Amino acid sequence: MINQLSWKVGGQQGEGIESTGEIFSMALNRQGYFLYGYRHFSSRIKGGHTNNKIRVSIKATNSISDDLDILVAFDQETIDVNHHELSLGAVVIGDSKFTPSLPEGSHAKLFSVPFTKIATDLGTSLMKNMVAVGASAAVIGLNPEMFKSVVEQIFSKKGATVVEKNMDAIRAGMEYFQKEASGNVGDFSLEKADGKHRMFMIGNDAIALGALTGGARFMPAYPITPASEIMEYLIRKLPDYGGTVIQTEDEIAACTMAIGANYAGVRSLTASAGPGLSLMMEGIGLSGMTETPLVIIDTQRGGPSTGLPTKQEQSDIFAVIFGTHGEIPKVVLAPSSVEEAFYDTIEAFNIAEEYQVPVILMTDLALSLGKQTVEPLDFEKVEIRRGKLDPEEVLPEQEKGVYFKRYDVTEDGISKRVIPGMPNGLHHVTGVEHNEQGKPSESPENRKAQMDKRMRKLDTLIANFPVPVVKDEKHDNADVLILGVNSTRGTIQEAIPMLEKDGVKVNHGQIRLLHPFPTDELESMIDKAKKVIVIENNATGQVAQLLKMNTRLNKVESILKYDGNPFLPSEIHNRCKEVL
Incomplete structure (x- = not known):
């Protein structure tokens, strides 16, 4: 057997x-x-x-x-x-x-x-x-x-x-x-399994379930591979919980409708792939400027343009981090398993509301559509955090002609948030630079104060994020540290024993928070290894470049694959041996 x-x-x-x-x-x-x-x-x-x-x-x-x-x-x-x-x-x-x-x-x-x-x-x-x-x-x-x-x-x-x-x-x-x-087949009889009940699901289903569990009640979206299953799942489930899904005319409408719903106090998300993400960039900037929560799921596929719609790639990394014009605080999450996709989706909504920023949860085709066994999810771990928003709060009465300070300059950069209809919460909202009450302002002093305020928001995020890097550190002095993102995790984990068998001491880290970049976490891992290798499905080594931009690391080896197929364990083993 x-x-x-x-x-x-x-x-x-x-x-x-x-x-x-x-x-x-x-x-x-x-x-x-x-x-x-x-x-x-x-x-x-x-x-x-x-x-x-x-x-x-x-x-x-x-x-x-x-x-x-x-x-x-x-x-x-x-x-x-x-x-x-x-x-x-x-x-x-x-x-x-x-x-x-x-x-x-x-x-x-x-x-x-x-x-x-x-x-x-x-x-x-x-x-x-x-x-x-x-x-x-x-x-x-x-x-x-x-x-x-x-x-x-x-x-x-x-x-x-x-x-x-x-x-x-x-x-x-x-x-x-x-x-x-008639007895001419070898022994392919499987040993008996343990009989335990576990889920068997794709990453997109875990994301959709996470959104539902995390309190999302509205999803505007335009169908696109490999994101459509999120929309399809929520079409079936959201109405049972008082929510709805709208198929929009394009991704621009989807993004701005999600912003509008979040502004009104309803947790909302949209989901797309690279081409749709490109269309959403101006809307993401609007979310950042108006400090309105926004959750976007980006399921990466082969690009550019229409590219390889049904094939694996991880080439949206720079786009999600740097794609918007101007400078806004944003958060980019990168779950590496179906289970993490569930929990990280919930966390994406919490972060979006706590920090009042756009949050992009980035997967890849292998994670979004790959189906895997998942241990029962722990719903006791789920918490809903809405930050500085209390729809039941009684706000102090404002003087006549004075608006609520929606963009109040605070020490942590996060202002009190209100939703339409809250008494004494009247304020102006605009995509142009504005003062604390939301009124347009081109004052240099105000511009600097508001920019500094917005950029302060994420100063505490890394310290509060549960697991910015999934670590497997067996050695204080490893021969190599292998880093990856998204679906490469399982393949790297399988290749490591092959390398260890060859006498190579390996540490492994899977980056789960791409922006803001977990510099301190990764530098502590880098210090314990003689060499760093990054495994990624793109042609330009985008994660490797992020490492060099954000850490003391001067030299990093990249193992790249961009033919539309995911890595196999033997490929990582063989190519790591070549590099070493």
């Missing part, structure tokens, strides 16, 4: 590849296995190669694997594109419909199973993915009945007959493969 394996299904987009992976993984999740899944898909509705790779383990796993044990192919292209990942003795199961074949010299074992014919004989060719699930279950030694609860969940609305037909397809796929293989 084995304690983990890697499984992949591939075919043409639109023929059920995603649902095949979903049914397979959901069933295993319910048995207590840990999973990590990553989808490769094209930026079109139908057609083009797509695949879903899922790692299954009896231990926690946060990365896709280097190799592949089982490949389920609905067309020859799937075999041609993915065969290089196959491990020695791997199993390939292809639909007999296209007469599958392996490339010359392959060490995998090929089995032809008539997915389409079996499904058609049972009533409809649409069930071919269920036949494939059954064949996969036969390889791994799973009981087909373990899929029943998943099938019932998905198809129960269509009636008991449809549920049973799909279960028949799974059983038929298993029975055919068992006869076809």
Whole structure:
């Protein structure tokens, strides 16, 4: 028996590849296995190669694997594109419909199973993915009945007959493969999982759940890959809690509507990717100037322009930090796991209201759309902090013709906030420079006072932020410190034991707060290492450049990947060895 394996299904987009992976993984999740899944898909509705790779383990796993044990192919292209990942003795199961074949010299074992014919004989060719699930279950030694609860969940609305037909397809796929293989398959039987109930979710769902839990009740947004699932989740859930989602005409409207809602006292967010973020820049500046809370989710993808809408990249870092004209305080968070995405979304709303600034929570495609096992979330840890806003406060009466000092120059840079309708809270709001009452002012003295006030806001943020850098420091004198952001965390964690086995002493830090930059935290780590390597999915080493801008570090090595694919553990291991 084995304690983990890697499984992949591939075919043409639109023929059920995603649902095949979903049914397979959901069933295993319910048995207590840990999973990590990553989808490769094209930026079109139908057609083009797509695949879903899922790692299954009896231990926690946060990365896709280097190799592949089982490949389920609905067309020859799937075999041609993915065969290089196959491990020695791997199993390939292809639909007999296209007469599958392996490339010359392959060490995998090929089995032809008539997915389409079996499904058609049972009533409809649409069930071919269920036949494939059954064949996969036969390889791994799973009981087909373990899929029943998943099938019932998905198809129960269509009636008991449809549920049973799909279960028949799974059983038929298993029975055919068992006869076809006849003992010619290696041992792919998984050790029994612990049976514990855990969530299995993508980062976008965790963000949406975090927004809902954190008190958000309004989301204006424009659909865009890979952010759309946040909007879709909240469309379903927000109305149950008195909230709503509006699909706007563009990202400019989405950003300014979110600002308006926050000004009115309703926690609001919008979500987009690089192209949409570009359109929001003027609105982000408005949030900074008017000191109105704003939460934006940026799910990074391949750029520039339309770029690679469905591929991995981390190239928005400079844009989110430096993109707005002029100078405003803003906060940039970068969660590195699905669990962190949940908690950091809640924290984003708290920070936005406490400091009255725009907060950008930045993920990447692998984190936003990659699906992984998540331990039960601790809702006792959730707190709502609204800063200097109390809608029930009775404000002192103002003299006639005198406005409330909404932009009062305070020691911490944060003024008392009011919302429309609060008695004695009348003030002016404008995007031009203004005095303490909000009235336009071009006075040099006022300009300096207001600028200094705004820029003082974040002086205390790093000290109050829970975990600006996720640290794994085993050595006081490490050979290398590896740093990363977002989804690279799990892959780096898997590469570290390989390096340690080679005799390399490794410390690891995952930067969770990108702006303001946690200089002191990182310098303390840098001082304990002979060399620093930054792992990032972009062409210019943006995180490495931030390090050099904000720390004493003069030299840093970059390991970059910008071909649209996430890092694999072996890539990090091999390339770190080259640098060292």
